[in-house]
């Protein structure tokens with residue numbers, strides 16, 4: 001479904017992505033792991049056409065995303081929830097939900113989204129900026145869902161969020177995947193990645209250094225320690 005092949009990104013003289021390759025198959029949930037600063041966010045931004053791409057290819061269902069402008073990428077069916085959420089604080093919750101839509105929303109889609117996030121339904125007229133951190137994260141995910149994506153890309157969706165809402169958000173990510181939407185998830189918590197994702201890619205210094213199933217990685221704690229500095 002999504003195939004990233006040997007993607008390079010340079011910022012000035014810095015060669016930040018040095019040939020990243022990864023794949024997300026139809027219906028799959030995939031985690032992208034790695035220490036701080038290895039290039040996870042830059043990889044997601046390169047997929048979305050938001051980072052200056054050098055060599056390499058990004059294909060989504062046979063479409064070459066490298067040929068598209070950044071604003072055309074979500075229309076192919078990819079939702080992106082950036083690190084730090086990116087909602088509009090002065091717009092209401094409802095306005096935030098509708099902002100990416102080409103036309104009017106449909107009632108069925110609204111119902112699907114509110115079923116996932118009832119907390120948002122109770123707060124439609126509230127300004128986005130007055131939501132709690134966890135609720136803002138839910139709003140960012142919900143806004144993606146309004147566009148009926150086939151793949152959702154999430155960058156550390158539970159970073160800095162109260163534990164109670166963390167488990168709600170994780171559960172909803174799992175359920176969204178079960179409704180057939182593919183997931184690419186950047187995650188600091190390796191246990192969460194194992195729970196939510198069938199497959200895992202690990203990055204180091206701008207490249208993918210390990211890929212395999214979550215089950216395989218679980219049985220290789222020495223890899224987790226080497227690349228993530230964590231003890232399982």
Ligand SMILES: Nc1ncnc2c1ncn2[C@@H]1O[C@H](COP(=O)(O)OP(=O)(O)OP(=O)(O)O)[C@@H](O)[C@H]1O
Pocket residue numbers: 011014016034035036037038039040041042043083
């Ligand atoms: N616009 C930019 N200009 C220059 N350097 C950048 C730019 N964006 C990112 N970088 C650098 O690229 C490297 C990778 O950053 P990136 O945000 O992709 O890391 P990350 O793996 O997402 O880290 P974290 O886990 O902390 O979110 C960092 O050293 C960062 O400083």
Ligand SMILES: [Mg+2]
Pocket residue numbers: 040041042083155
């Ligand atoms: Mg990041």
